[in-house]
Amino acid sequence: MTKKQKKVLIRIILTAVMMVVLMIAYRLLGEEGTDSLGNTIQAKVKEPVWFILYMIPYLTIGYDILKKAFKGILNRQVFDENFLMAIATVGAIAIALVNKSGDYTEAIAVMLFYQTGELFQSYAVGKSRKNISDLMDIRPDSANLETDGDVISVDPDEVSVGSIIVVKPGEKVPIDGVIVSGRSTLNTAALTGESIPREVSEEDEIISGCINMTGVLRIRTTKEFGESTVSKILDLVENSSSKKSRSENFISRFAKYYTPAVCIGALALALIPPLFLLIGGKDPMWGSWVYRALTFLVISCPCALVISIPLSFFAGIGGASRAGILIKGSNYLEAAAKIKTVAMDKTGTMTKGVFEVGSIHKSCIDNDKLLEFAAHAECYSSHPIAKSIQRAYLSGMLWRVDVVTGEAFPVPDEGRKSDDPSRIIDKSRVGSVEEIGGNGVVAEVDGSKIAIGNNKLMDHLGIEFSECHHTGTVVHVAIDGKYSGHIVISDVIKPSAGEAVSRMHRAGVTKTVMLTGDAQNVAEAVASQIGIDEVLSELLPGDKVNAVENLLSEKGKNEVLAFVGDGINDAPVLSRADLGIAMGALGSDAAIEAADIVLMDDDPLKISKVINIARKCMRIVYENIYFAIGIKLLCLVLGAVGIANMWLAIFADVGVMVIAVLNAIRALSVKRL
Amino acid sequence: MKKSYKIEVDCANCANKMEEAAKKTAGVKDAVVNFMALKMNVEFEDGADVDAVMKDVLKNCKKVEDDCEIFF
Numbered sequence: 180m181t182k183k184q185k186k187v188l189i190r191i192i193l194t195a196v197m198m199v200v201l202m203i204a205y206r207l208l209g210e211e212g213t214d215s216l217g218n219t220i221q222a223k224v225k226e227p228v229w230f231i232l233y234m235i236p237y238l239t240i241g242y243d244i245l246k247k248a249f250k251g252i253l254n255r256q257v258f259d260e261n262f263l264m265a266i267a268t269v270g271a272i273a274i275a276l277v278n279k280s281g282d283y284t285e286a287i288a289v290m291l292f293y294q295t296g297e298l299f300q301s302y303a304v305g306k307s308r309k310n311i312s313d314l315m316d317i318r319p320d321s322a323n324l325e326t327d328g329d330v331i332s333v334d335p336d337e338v339s340v341g342s343i344i345v346v347k348p349g350e351k352v353p354i355d356g357v358i359v360s361g362r363s364t365l366n367t368a369a370l371t372g373e374s375i376p377r378e379v380s381e382e383d384e385i386i387s388g389c390i391n392m393t394g395v396l397r398i399r400t401t402k403e404f405g406e407s408t409v410s411k412i413l414d415l416v417e418n419s420s421s422k423k424s425r426s427e428n429f430i431s432r433f434a435k436y437y438t439p440a441v442c443i444g445a446l447a448l449a450l451i452p453p454l455f456l457l458i459g460g461k462d463p464m465w466g467s468w469v470y471r472a473l474t475f476l477v478i479s480c481p482c483a484l485v486i487s488i489p490l491s492f493f494a495g496i497g498g499a500s501r502a503g504i505l506i507k508g509s510n511y512l513e514a515a516a517k518i519k520t521v522a523m524d525k526t527g528t529m530t531k532g533v534f535e536v537g538s539i540h541k542s543c544i545d546n547d548k549l550l551e552f553a554a555h556a557e558c559y560s561s562h563p564i565a566k567s568i569q570r571a572y573l574s575g576m577l578w579r580v581d582v583v584t585g586e587a588f589p590v591p592d593e594g595r596k597s598d599d600p601s602r603i604i605d606k607s608r609v610g611s612v613e614e615i616g617g618n619g620v621v622a623e624v625d626g627s628k629i630a631i632g633n634n635k636l637m638d639h640l641g642i643e644f645s646e647c648h649h650t651g652t653v654v655h656v657a658i659d660g661k662y663s664g665h666i667v668i669s670d671v672i673k674p675s676a677g678e679a680v681s682r683m684h685r686a687g688v689t690k691t692v693m694l695t696g697d698a699q700n701v702a703e704a705v706a707s708q709i710g711i712d713e714v715l716s717e718l719l720p721g722d723k724v725n726a727v728e729n730l731l732s733e734k735g736k737n738e739v740l741a742f743v744g745d746g747i748n749d750a751p752v753l754s755r756a757d758l759g760i761a762m763g764a765l766g767s768d769a770a771i772e773a774a775d776i777v778l779m780d781d782d783p784l785k786i787s788k789v790i791n792i793a794r795k796c797m798r799i800v801y802e803n804i805y806f807a808i809g810i811k812l813l814c815l816v817l818g819a820v821g822i823a824n825m826w827l828a829i830f831a832d833v834g835v836m837v838i839a840v841l842n843a844i845r846a847l848s849v850k851r852l
Numbered sequence: 853m854k855k856s857y858k859i860e861v862d863c864a865n866c867a868n869k870m871e872e873a874a875k876k877t878a879g880v881k882d883a884v885v886n887f888m889a890l891k892m893n894v895e896f897e898d899g900a901d902v903d904a905v906m907k908d909v910l911k912n913c914k915k916v917e918d919d920c921e922i923f924f
Binding site: 421423435 | 864865884886888
């Protein structure tokens, strides 16, 4: 509890005690009436004294409200809740004075309950705000800076680029950098939501926010703290609730008109019925109607509504960030609940983007020999395809894709020893290397001339080759001008891709579209394997934007089209779609910049999770809106006809707020979505 | 130019009112109050004197909600 809250609590307790004492005293000393013999009993303590006595607890509990109301009037800000409470309680006291009933307790009680409600609200909101912020707090407190062999603990902000910092086991990595010495296992759970340990050793890049599990690491920082991953993420999450959703704006607008409307209603209720009664020649019952009007005023405080909506969004965004999903604004969370079409990239999104040698065909020499030549010919290249050929040669493994699960697994290639330690790429065996315009390489290996590349290269060299009917990228190999077979390299589908697509459908997505620059047969094979509805293949980067625009024009008005990509080369598409989702963003600033929702790891299952989190959050938001407005309207009606008294009104107001706040907190739990 | 300030305010509706008041202040292009993070992001108009504008912002906020504070 803050100091302010404690002060209010003390005032509440004091007032409650004083009120009880006064009520008992009034019973004993203040009541007039007749005893059993018909004698009039005179009150021992008379009226003005009671009034003054009752004003002590009233002012104790309500002085700040009265002050604020007065200031509000001076600043022409009438119709806020302070004004409402001041009018309601002063009115109640006035009625008591006019009726000579001496019943001032109601005014005090209303003030007391109102303050209790406010206290609870500020406590509950403060508490939940802290809970959520704590959950998201991945900010490191300090960095261990190495200076002249000494290690001192400093503020991460003070560490300059290129410094050496030391991270001990159990500590968070404070700043992005490169490992200078040491090896360890990192836990990225705070960033990605999945605790899959990651092995790191010297020369590896390391991202702030990970927890160092096993060994001591010395890291050379490559960024300042403010530019590091962890700061960027924190910034993003903290600012996310500044981008307000439509429901939040609706509630703010609602609150703006609601309170004045209720005030006018109350005024009408206090004046119109008594006037009619007066004209009709009946008792106008001023007191009763003014009381009902005051009840009306108490109900009209809009805070329950105004607090629970942003709190729900905040909790939803907080919960998502724990699961490794960064949502850049409440408006995006709102949009994600309405996703009906998901367009996605293929490479890197549904597939690993890592190429592996799948098979070797039409080889007129030993498969292993063919790979050996190919790997050596490509030994100077860092192209992903060249890398995959080198990997396949070194490991002796080929990759097979399980048709049912879509899972890729390595299998030993028949006729090759897979665990041959002597298998190395020996660059001294390679002579001259000539690159032929992006189509392939001609290199001299062991004195033989090896040509390795695509159809165009073979045409260029005038070598006859056999077409391949397998899906994937085909690399032909010719030795000394003689065609020797081809290597089929395929991108590996992510193990969870199929499940991800079916979960998306279960989460309400009606259409999934794959956009890819890859060849048609490859794209269609991947799409049919994971259950994608529509494929648009052989697209140039610009075509993807057009394709998304076409999809946008096809969809319904209230439906949202999301594009999922890796955020690196599809930034224009990400921003063109209603909702851009970037995945595998850990360590990629470009992706974090470009997208509206960022998935820290590259698991496609997270796409449906985003939708489910958003839907749960929106459900809670609507529950709160309908519930709070409904109860308020009900109480207003009950108050107008005189069934609800002021006590009930206060209970309704505070109770609604409590339930709405507790409900909002539910949005935080997203584990099982 | 954009700046972010820490604020103190008790209720969400009051935060909305502060936002309105800040937006209407001369020299402020746009303002967003984030009640959850207790922050006010202010975008100033070009060439505005930040300190003077923020004083006005606080004054205007105090008018609509006496019980608020902006730290600048």
